[in-house]
Amino acid sequence: MSEKIVFMGSPDFAVSTLRAIAGTYTLVGIVTQPDRPAGRGRVLTPPPIKDLAIELEIPVIQPQSLKGTHALAQLESWQPDLIVVAAFGQILRKEVLELPTYGCINVHASLLPRWRGAAPIQAAILHGDTETGITIMQMDAGIDTGDILSQHSITIGEHETAHELSLRLTELGAQALLDTLPQYISGTIVPQAQDDSLATYAPMLKKDAGQLDFNEPAADLARRVRAFDPWPGTYTIWSGQRLKILRAHAQDARTPGPGKTTICGSSPAFGTSYGLLVLDSVQPAGKKPLPGEAFLRGAKNWRYVPY
Numbered sequence: 001m002s003e004k005i006v007f008m009g010s011p012d013f014a015v016s017t018l019r020a021i022a023g024t025y026t027l028v029g030i031v032t033q034p035d036r037p038a039g040r041g042r043v044l045t046p047p048p049i050k051d052l053a054i055e056l057e058i059p060v061i062q063p064q065s066l067k068g069t070h071a072l073a074q075l076e077s078w079q080p081d082l083i084v085v086a087a088f089g090q091i092l093r094k095e096v097l098e099l100p101t102y103g104c105i106n107v108h109a110s111l112l113p114r115w116r117g118a119a120p121i122q123a124a125i126l127h128g129d130t131e132t133g134i135t136i137m138q139m140d141a142g143i144d145t146g147d148i149l150s151q152h153s154i155t156i157g158e159h160e161t162a163h164e165l166s167l168r169l170t171e172l173g174a175q176a177l178l179d180t181l182p183q184y185i186s187g188t189i190v191p192q193a194q195d196d197s198l199a200t201y202a203p204m205l206k207k208d209a210g211q212l213d214f215n216e217p218a219a220d221l222a223r224r225v226r227a228f229d230p231w232p233g234t235y236t237i238w239s240g241q242r243l244k245i246l247r248a249h250a251q252d253a254r255t256p257g258p259g260k261t262t263i264c265g266s267s268p269a270f271g272t273s274y275g276l277l278v279l280d281s282v283q284p285a286g287k288k289p290l291p292g293e294a295f296l297r298g299a300k301n302w303r304y305v306p307y
Contacts, residue, residue, distance in 0.1 A: 003102070003185060004028045006080040010047040013170045014086035017107055018049060020174035021084060022056050025181070029078040030060040031071070033089055066090055075099060082185070085139065086173065089118075097139060102185060104139040107173045109166070111135060111151055113199035116144035121169065122162050123202035125227035131155055132165070134173045136180045138191055145199075147191035150180045159249070161229040210234040214259040218250035218275035236270070239301050246289055247281035263304050267292040 005025045007018050010033040021027065030053040038045040053060035059078075063071035072095055075083075080100045085092070086107040097104050110120035112135040117123075124132040133153035138146040152172055156165060183189045210232045212221050225234045225248045234245045238261075255271035256262050262269050262276065269276040279292040296302060 002026060003081040004079060006031065006075060006078055006083045006100070007049075007086075008032070008083060008088040008090075008092075009049050009086040010089050011087050012048050013109065013166055013173070014088075014107075015048050015052055016170045016174040017084070017086045017177055018052055018056075020178050021181070022058070024178065027056070027058050028080060029074070030058050031066075031075075031088070032060060032062055034062045034064055066093055066096055072096065084177065091143070092139060094141060097141065105149065105184065106137050106139050106144070106146070107177055108135045108137060108144055109169045109173065110202070111153060112137060112144060112148060113194040113196065115200055115202040117202040118204035119202045121166050122205060122227040123200070124156060125160070125162055125165065126223055128223060129156060132169070134169060134176045136176055136184075145194060145196070147193055149184055149189050149191055150176060152176045159226070161226045163230050205232055207232045212236045212245065212270075212277075214270055214272045214277070216273060218252075218255075218272040218277045221272060221277050222248050222250040241285040243285070244283040244289075245277075245279060245281075246283055248277050248279050251276040251278050261303050263296065263302075266296070268296045268299065268302055 003025060005021060005027050006029045007021065007027060008031040009018060030049060032047050032049040032053070035044045035046045037043065050060055050062065061071065061074050066072070075096060076099065082100050082102040083104040085104060092104060108120065110124060111131070111133045115123045131153055133151060135151050136149045138149060140146040154168060154172060180189070210228050212224065212234055225245050228234050235242050236245065251264050251269065253264065253276050255274065255276060257271045258273050260271040262271060264276050264278045267278050267280065269278045281289055281291055282295050283289045284295065
């Protein structure tokens, strides 16, 4: 189609969406986050969208903020008919929202108004939701408060992690956008206002949010392990060192007490306020990931507390 589109996004979640519209619409520019240090070596690494922009040979800019005059001037020079946003990570100022003929629309990974904010996928798992999805919405000055253009739902798997759910949602988001854009541009969609009374908020995750508190029920902790995979991850301090919990499940059994170690079947487990948190996969400090059973065989200090 002839409409000129500027795309804004940064992480892996946005890649499928960019690829989808690149094959159908005229992309005149891409805006993504600056390169950031990553990995143990803290090597300066571009966001995935920048790599794709270079592959597609589409002009790309990486402003620290869209509040600067240089970024706005570049957007104005592209003369977009529409701006499409997917996990960009910056709030759009009024001048940007009002720049395109068709405004700005966002691909958001929840069924708004539930889980507005930066971490909707993690929040859905963490709070035990059985359903989530994609919302294509018009953007306004609020955080995910704009009118809804379309919604597409999926069921959350009982043992699904945030990483696994994100992979499904990124594909769903790309298809949802392709289905919605022609109707939006032609004016055949009637935007629907959100019910603010039903809104919940999913704030940005902090690195230290992953430490497990065994005073919580095992079922809640198991959801946290799934929700925080791969980032920020979950862990506890055992035998004076950090023990990463990569996979775990709740077992409805009598607990030896919150934080006390025990064995469930042939796997290590922690007691919680209700039930056992059974460790299916862990990573001791300075070592490679191990199945729980293999870890237990070498964990000489793992004390079995009968329950």
